[in-house]
Amino acid sequence: MFIRKYWLPVSVFIVAIAGVGLYLLATQPPKDPVVIYKAVKPLEKSTAKVPVGDTSQGGHFHADGTWHEGPHETEVPPAETPAPRTTSGGYWSNGVYYRPAGYVPAYPRGQISSNPFFADGVPEHLKCPEKWIGVYAWASGEYSEVDQKMRQIYREVIEQYNPNRPIHEVWPRFIADELFYQANADIPPLDPDRHPPGSFAEFAAAPERAEAVDRIDWLVQNALDYPEVAKLMIEDSMTCFNAWRMELGFDKPDWNAVTLVDGRTFYERSGYRYEFTYTDGNQTFTSTSSHSGGPNAPLVRINLNETSDEELKALGIDYSIIPYRQEGK
Structure with missing residues (x-):
């Protein structure tokens, strides 16, 4: 049973x-790296000469003055293969x-x-x-x-x-x-x-x-x-x-609040329908409201002229005030 x-x-x-909507963990972007610049003494120009009988066409000097007659074969670095994407x-x-x-x-x-x-x-x-x-x-x-x-x-x-x-x-x-x-x-x-x-x-x-x-x-x-x-x-x-x-942030404060015809705010309880009546002089106003009660939900009738602020508060509930965090609960 x-x-x-x-x-x-x-x-x-x-x-x-259990267990959403998913929350993103905020991370700070990395700071720019500190770069230290060091003065570099420029290399002296090589004074080596092209050997007799050779021309500089197609040849080249190395930094140490060594002469090579023909160009080196250019090595093409392998193309970077992107890592396979995992899901x-x-x-x-x-x-x-x-x-x-x-x-x-x-x-x-x-x-x-x-x-x-x-x-x-x-x-x-x-x-x-x-x-x-x-x-x-x-x-x-x-x-x-x-x-x-x-x-x-x-x-x-x-x-x-x-x-x-x-x-x-x-x-x-x-x-x-x-x-x-x-x-x-x-x-x-x-x-x-x-x-x-x-x-x-x-x-x-x-x-x-x-x-x-x-x-x-x-x-x-x-x-x-x-x-x-x-x-x-x-x-x-x-x-x-x-x-x-x-x-958990799925609902916003005051999601169940309704402003009544007499200007007061009422916080509806889930699972109910409400009917409010208010008489001002010779006029009587009637309104109905329900944030989460279907057509077959229990109907609560409230005469605003006869209901004090304390009584009105007791009839509703402000879900943004978590009762389970209050000592003595």
């Missing part, structure tokens, strides 16, 4: 948290992406953990299988098997290996790891059979293109290192997901 009831919101967020390579076959031979994934994990419960090592059955190190679930061809393994690992770690550290201590470390994953992602190209170039399917595959999502060993690593966050995904999934997107 635990998995059936909670896995859907967990899986939605898990697919989002991340790989190819798709029957829905599975195969990396090139010798491929080494960036930052392979899933075998050790910073979780104090695993100070003596991670049990074998909780480790990421070797065949999935550096592999993205959506490019593995084994999504059902991956899903089953992830359920088993997340459930056991949350239930048996959760040190229950304060979330305000764990969350910054979790985000630091997430930023590292995003910066070091090596996302496979889209399968041309499923996402033909220029098709709507290619355009719609934003999560697979824009974010470092679904790398299996990093999914395992999140569970092993931060059971508190994994549990948070279940208990507060929508806020957790939006806070994660805000921390």
